Amino acid sequence: MNKTMKYGLLLVLLVALPFIVNATPFLGPTWVRILGYAMLYVMLALGLNIVIGYAGLLDMGYIGFYAVGAYLYAVLSSPHLFENALASGPMDWPFWVVIPLCAIVAGIFGVLLGAPTLKLRGDYLAIVTLGFGEIIRIFMNNLDRPYNLTNGPQGINNINPLHIGTHSLKSTWTLFGLEFTPVINYYLVFLGIVIFVIFLSSRLENSRIGRAWMALREDEIAAEAMGLNKRNIKLLAFGMGATFGGVSGALFSSYQGFVSPESFVLMESIMILAMVVLGGMGSISGVVIGAVILSVMPELFRDVVNAIQPVLVNNITFISEDTLRNVLDASTLRMLVFGLAMVLVMRYRPEGLWPSARRRQELHDKDEEPFDSAHYVKETSHAKISADEPDNRDTTGEGR
């Protein structure tokens, strides 16, 4: 079977998936909805992958751009602001106006927040971006006064669904004897956008810009010596990553019909980070699979835990009921698994579960290096250069 056929088959399968799931007993529309959310996470993870995987900038406030996209869509398409400010009601914005608008605004935020962090690397960058993410959330939480822009902790309600042409995605229609319910409509639109995003990511990866990002990730000084403009390339990474976040934020907002600051907490940033890390930083297929696993698995988990919990609570008497309920809490267990996954992956398989070939090679090169003394002696000139800055650069990998 050749490549085109394989991809074609996969596409057919993915398009058919929601209909199959919808018709399956025990799964039904709830699970189609979960698949839709999984698609959103795939978009987010691919966006973060640009920043972390390609450019090597550990951005911990990524959820902020998701929030920007979501709130922008919410404000534009709900009665909230229009009732306060304008006489007319909210508009049904055309798909190709509102989504790119959210993308551009989130991208601008990405560049703006990236700019002060240009000089920082690694751990400092992580903390500062984390701070930015929190600042965005705190503003969303408090911008109900003096002017009510975000409606504070209550969030914004009654957000209009996305429209394609005159069709609302939240209406059901029948085509070729198949019933297109709202969740299926959304899933299919998300799938289309995810395919576009994957295409964009892979083109970026192999483009001049993608190579520049990777060069910068591996060795900033060498990359600059090759004539790369560090500032512009980094800002571009932040901006591109944020764009993906903004798009999925807007889609999230229309999908859910409701946004509140609760959805944009630090833990969400960490969850997306876990997806990228688990799948393999810099590997598109890895990141996609990581995102799907980590967004679908907790739901499975929840079903199982919710089924088991009452049985255990009724039958185990030597632990108090409250304690047992705390231990068997689905979301706590889920985060625990995320934390464990991050630690274990970094310790035993730092390249991720489905790494890109380049990354794998690089990481395994490094493992062997310190024990290869003959090699070390041969490359003393490199060792000398990096001895001045032991923390900035490694002797290995990039020297050759």
Add this chain to the structure above:
Amino acid sequence: MEIFLQQILNGLVLGSVYALVALGYTMVYGIIGLINFAHGEVVMVGAMITISMLTMFSAMGIQLPGVVVLLMAMMISVPACMILAYFMEKVAYRPLRKAQKLAPLITAIGISIILQNLAMMIWGRGFKSFPSVIDVEPIDFMGATVTNLQIAIMIVAVLMMLGLWFLVERTKLGKAMRATAVNQEVAGLMGISINHIISMTFVIGAGLGAIAGVMRAANYGQADAYMGAILGLKAFSAAVLGGIGNIFGAMAGGILLGVIESLAAGYIGDLTGGFLGSHYQDIFAFIVLILVLVFRPSGLLGERVAERA
């Protein structure tokens, strides 16, 4: 004027806690160049274990002065946190010491999530109130109010810092720590057991952090499983403000950040004409952090440049 003095006093109390937590970050960073994201969680665990112990003691009907009961509880919680930090370093950080830079950072985040969620499993999601073993009495100080507990917090913090200064500057262990911070390999050649010193750094930092956690819980009268994350971030900001890797910097930065935050929260409403209220208190630590990193990355007292991979 009373408000000003009151905010300064509140800031000093807040700052003492930040300073003690910041010491844990700065010591670890000074030696292995890692931001120990899980440090905030160790602080939280310290507070939670103390609360559990105090509750247990009162259930056992122990009739002793409040201070003694509190000390007994801390005799258990502080060593527990030290042991936790020891194993944390051994399991999650030591194997990755030679790995690429992002790896230990990501495990640190992972450990912090694990600890937070384990705490939720053990103690639940809600607030645990701090048993009132000590009678809190307000004391009038030039028009401002300060409690005996707050004074005790400040005194203990100062004593801890003096103790740490003595340890680092005047003992053999401190000398070994400083040597390791300067150059691990050469320190190793001089007969210093690097692994031991790094473990000790984590352990001492965790001990200080646990005490800070108890102080914070006692001051606010409550603690929860989430308190470590935000406290850790602020303390880290304090460490950067003072100059990361520098012990005196962490102390100064912590107290300064506490005062800035408290003053800013008290006056931001007036300054911005009511546009921003005291709800924004939590963002000042981040703003300070960002400003410091942009304009003076080495911090107030630090010599190192923050530009590290």
